[in-house]
Structures are given as structure tokens and as C-alpha cells.
Amino acid sequence: MALSQDARLIQKLQSGDLEALGQLYDAYRLPVYRTALAITRDPDAAEDILQEVFLRLNTYVDRVDTSLPLAPWLYRIAVNLSYTWVTRLNKWRVPLENFIDKLIAPARHNPEPVAEQNDDLRRMQAAIEQLPLNQRIVIVLYYLNDLSLQEMADILGCPVGTVKSRLHYARENLRRLLEDGPSGLEVQYEFT
């Protein structure tokens, strides 16, 4: 969607046009939903996050700068909400439930027949799920959303160097997870 069209819709929304919100939702629902889904791995949570992102757009529409693209603003909210959702889940979920979830996760998250999926892809999906959350987020933004390092730094509110470092550790961890299994996870130290 062209920037000028977004700006026009935001101005309409600022004047209380509900239809404009519907049009913005239609334009961005898929990338926002898929970003949240790739981070949380939970379709219900991703739907809740999607709805909350657009509720916040409506609430804070007066603060949205129409001279800037809207997508990074939406991604930032989606990433923050996903981050909160995952950290809350990890805080309260007991280890046993975690273990059971890991066992049933492939069946729950991938309803399509297992035979259809390439074994390498499934192993990689499992490895991405095991990454520390800040590494999983940069992997999703970089490889799924095709954002640049600068765009990611703006969305995450950190220096480009930190994004590069997280990407590097994430790739290393994925390589090791594929080779050695879960014991291959490397701790990331950030000095940037």
C-alpha cells in the first residue's frame, strides 16, 4: 500500500471514520498476524495481538506521524505485545506443562499432514522455537518480514549493532541446534 494512501486513511481515522480503520486492517492484517504467530506460535494469541494492535492504532492515531510508513509502527506494537505474551506464558507455565506442550506442539501448530512437510523444515521450525525470545524476534523480522537492520533497530528500539549481534547469535544457535540438538544453545552476551 502506498504511503500517501496510508496517510489519507490515517487522517480519515483521526476524524473518526471507522471505515478507514477497516481498510487499514485489511491492508496490514496478514503481515501483523503472521509476525505475531511466528513469535508466539499460538494462533489464538496471534489473533488477540492482531486485534489489540489495531485497537491501539485507533487509540493513538493522533500521535501517528503520517509522513512515516505505518508498517514499522504496527510491527513495533505487535512485537512488544508478542514479547509480553511469551514472557508471561513462560513465567507461569510449570515445567511439566512445558514438556507436554513441546510433545504435542507439532500436532497442534501444524494441522497439515506431517508427511507433507519436509523433515528439514520441521527441524528448523522446532529449532527456531527453542531460540531465546530476543533472537527469535530478530530472526522473524529479518527472514519473514524482510526488514532491513535499520528498520529492525527502529522497531526494537536498540542500536543496529545489537540487532546484528542478535542475528549472528541466532544463526549460530540454529546451526548448533540442527547439528547437536537442544544442548547446542549458546548464551548471548550483549555489549552494544
Next chain:
Amino acid sequence: MNSRDRREPVNELEALIRQSLRAGVARKQPSSEVRRRLLQQVGERMRRRLLWLPISTPFWMTEPQVQEVMVVTPPWQSLLYLSAMRTVRSIGFPSQIL
């Protein structure tokens, strides 16, 4: 935002990461219920906000001549007056007491 779609993966690992992420979300999309709920909720908020908007003063009441004519008595003054009158009526005027 998808200007980097043509970015070629550097190695097999990157290609596999991208492929697996895309395969994981490829056919997934939110239900239409989300859109309906969103618009309903926002519509409800807008209606509620409209109810709380202050009623605007008609333009003719802002004219200086009109404002001069209008005698505005603060409500607390009226209440004091009524209360004083009620007291006087119950105990009588000073001349009647003396």
C-alpha cells in the same frame, strides 16, 4: 516493506530459515471474527466518547449584548438565599421577636 523480497539468502542455513518460517505461517490467517470484533469495539468506544462531548453554546449566546442581559446567579447563592429565608420564616423577623 517487502522491498527486500528479492534478497538472496547467503547460504543454505539462511535459505532453510526463511523457507521454514514462511512454511510455518503460509496458509494461516486470522478469522473474519477478529475484524468484526475490532470494528464493533471501536464503534462502541466512539459512540461512548460522543455521549461525553460537552454541548456547544449556540452562537447567538456568545454575543456581548446577550451576555449583558443574562443575569447569571451562581447556584450556591440561590441556595444560601433560600436557606436564609426558611430560617427567618421559622423564627420570625427581628422586629417580631423584639
